[in-house]
Amino acid sequence: MNFHGGTTLSGTSLTPLGLYAGYLLMNSGNFWVAVCFLLLTTLYFLIVVCMLSRYIINYHRNKHLFYSHPV
């Protein structure tokens, strides 16, 4: 899915890349590279959670503005 961290669409490919990395790790892999990848996946998950948290808070603060204009 689209993840717009700005003008970057980099997050777009991260879910399939994460799944691919998981598949690679299932077969074989270097322990430290595997740990690094786990940390990276966790970091990316936290970035998404933080973005959603900010959205939810700002949505509730500005909810009254959403439908205040005639289209």
Place this chain on the structure above:
Amino acid sequence: MVSSSVPANRARSPGFRFRNFLFPTRFTASSFDYDAARVAAIVPTYKPGELTVKLVEDLVRWDPNISVYVVDDHTPRSPASASVFERIAAVSRNVVVLCTPVNKMKAGALNFALDHIFGKSGDVPDVILSLDDDIVIVPSTVRNLVSELLSYKHLGAVCSQCRVLNKNVNIFTRLQGLEYLGFNATRLADEGFYRGPLVMHGMLTAFRTSALREVQGFVEGHLIEDYEITTRLKACGWSVKLALNAPAWTLVPETFGKLWRQRTRWLYGGITVVASSRHLLGVLQDLIGHGVFFATVLAIDLLILFKGSGQVSPLIAEWVIGLSLLQFALWYTFQLWLMQLYEERDWRDWALRVSILPEFIYSNLLTVVQIGGYLFLFFNILKRASLKRGKLSSGWFVSLVTRLFRACGYTESWGTRAS
């Protein structure tokens, strides 16, 4: 000279706070008299059409005190174009048509109008709007945009919501409609996060005049002058935000070729802004995006390269897969929830979103454009380094690769309105 209706003292924008990743800062609005605020709108245009005439008419009809500066960016003379400019000039006494001596592209045309406004004797406006010439607004758009900007002393610019006027044309325009819904959501999420959203888009943004003066206008010749000026506003301590109650509609590319060309400009332009930025916090969201992407690709390369002894705990692999799936589920749920805010939606938009695949292909296609942008940047850095050292012996090779990139839509030199 700033009018008395506007708070004279500029509030200091908060600096970086780690807690803002989760909890955005909330600001208190101050009151002001909208009717006393002086507002000017700059509409750069090249070969204007009916939408431009309608936009100028709407601006004047709904905000009678507004001054509108339509900048003809050296449109080739023809009876048809002359007639359009005559109609625009005849809309109101508040409409001024300026003409650039040569084609200056959008940033140049905006600066041309700014020079005219600041050079005039008399009052300088409190707020200056920059608008694309092919947008549609509603009666409340400008009022809400200006109100939002002048209600908060720390804001240097406020942008409109961006929506798609021609979203029903084909699958590309529908996908862009869904994508723009995401742009608005991201901008809302970034309110109160460091100094606000990454880009105050060129489609319709209201600038505080003092902020615009402080950053000395737009940089000419840049691929995306709107992102560039936003980073400079933030570097000067201004914050920016989205005005949720100020919608505007724009025309998006209807063919794959035009869409590709637009996105090569946006994405390569975005990379150049980050690469040349001296104030890295101003491009924080992009730094995170680029950083995570590169780190992931690097980690996968290492995984392939160092296969190891196969003694990695399956638990690690399960966690990686589990977190990836959880993140996907969260994001997908959010995308479905966002549909309730998409007022123009119909069953086809729902079908596109629910089925995932079209958006998945579309966004991965944009990732390909992004990777092309990285390669183009790398090539240009090498080219300049070679030129500096006077070692450009294989000029034919550079020329060939440049032509290849150009054929793929990547150039360094075009402005906002390439013909």
